[in-house]
Amino acid sequence: MTARAATKIGIKPRLAWPRFPDVPPHFLHQDRLADPMRAMRWFYDWTVFTPEGLVAAEAYWDEATRALEMLLPERFPANRPRWTGINLGTFTGVFQKAWMRLGYKMYGIELASVIDDLRAYGCEGHQDNVFDLLRIGDATYDFAILDRVFSQKPFYERHELRMHPDAPPYFAKIRRILKDDGAFIGVLYDWYTRNMIEELASLGGLTLWPVKGNRLAFQVDLSLPPSQMPDVLREPLDGPYFTDVKVGATRMKCFLPANEIVRERDGAREAVFAPPLREEAKPRKPQSAKRKPPQD
Numbered sequence: 575m576t577a578r579a580a581t582k583i584g585i586k587p588r589l590a591w592p593r594f595p596d597v598p599p600h601f602l603h604q605d606r607l608a609d610p611m612r613a614m615r616w617f618y619d620w621t622v623f624t625p626e627g628l629v630a631a632e633a634y635w636d637e638a639t640r641a642l643e644m645l646l647p648e649r650f651p652a653n654r655p656r657w658t659g660i661n662l663g664t665f666t667g668v669f670q671k672a673w674m675r676l677g678y679k680m681y682g683i684e685l686a687s688v689i690d691d692l693r694a695y696g697c698e699g700h701q702d703n704v705f706d707l708l709r710i711g712d713a714t715y716d717f718a719i720l721d722r723v724f725s726q727k728p729f730y731e732r733h734e735l736r737m738h739p740d741a742p743p744y745f746a747k748i749r750r751i752l753k754d755d756g757a758f759i760g761v762l763y764d765w766y767t768r769n770m771i772e773e774l775a776s777l778g779g780l781t782l783w784p785v786k787g788n789r790l791a792f793q794v795d796l797s798l799p800p801s802q803m804p805d806v807l808r809e810p811l812d813g814p815y816f817t818d819v820k821v822g823a824t825r826m827k828c829f830l831p832a833n834e835i836v837r838e839r840d841g842a843r844e845a846v847f848a849p850p851l852r853e854e855a856k857p858r859k860p861q862s863a864k865r866k867p868p869q870d
């Protein structure tokens with residue numbers, strides 16, 4: 575019998591993300607926003623919305639959840655009540671509850687001390703760190719969602735270097751609590767790295783979707799064999815693994831699975847980790863005093 579060749583990481587078209595609704599002042603409890611933690615996270619904190627504002631916010635989160643549900647393998651949306659998921663970094667639960675309205679059973683964990691608010695919203699969960707999860711048994715959940723928790727620039731200072739000098743692995747603790755026929759989905763911020771993607775690929779069948787803001791959505795189907803990272807130096811530049819990016823005024827190619835910009839030097843290809851390059855090229859915008867809905 576011949577061994578089956580590993581399938582390369584899959585790439586899908588850009589994932590569309592809904593726009594957060596405009597927020598008139600009477601949609602928000604202005605006094606709650608005096609708390610810096612609430613002010614920073616207001617658009618996913620149900621406690622800062624007035625009843626009228628919460629209707630609009632929940633409609634947005636329903637739309638965002640339907641967009642993210644597309645990341646799950648088809649067997650999940652085909653029979654939603656059958657599956658139990660865990661939302662990793664759930665804060666006070668707007669997103670977790672939208673998954674529950676869709677028909678899934680959901681649990682949540684969150685690093686911040688807001689679990690009373692999570693429960694007051696009718697969600698189950700506890701305070702925990704995605705690098706620990708010690709109170710959860712092996713193979714407890716069918717799927718996990720890690721939506722915009724990892725890999726913004728400060729993450730490396732906060733979690734990887736200071737608190738977890740041995741990272742990677744980034745996802746081992748999460749994998750432990752998932753069933754072997756389960757799925758792991760999420761969205762990584764724009765500082766995601768080759769290490770992260772290689773680790774995801776080692777867990778099962780990996781598919782990636784570009785998301786605006788240089789973010790990356792992913793699906794790992796744990797029922798499939800590990801995926802293979804394509805070779806940045808060999809893949810055709812006009813093939814599916816490369817996207818067009820602008821660094822300052824210069825058009826370049828980004829190797830999406832590793833967040834690397836490819837440069838040609840003396841006829842040879844060279845791959846450079848992309849985020850610092852893009853940041854250098856972006857002129858800093860002055861801070862606006864106005865509270866604007868996030869466009870993610």
Ligand SMILES: C[S@@+](CC[C@H](N)C(=O)[O-])C[C@H]1O[C@@H](n2cnc3c(N)ncnc32)[C@H](O)[C@@H]1O
Pocket residue numbers: 618661662663664665668669670683684685686702703704705721722723733
């Ligand atoms: C952008 S928000 C969450 C958005 C998410 N889609 C939601 O509403 O469920 C990221 C959340 O992850 C939490 N978080 C960050 N690092 C974490 C960690 N290591 N373990 C658990 N939660 C974490 C943050 O406190 C924050 O509430």
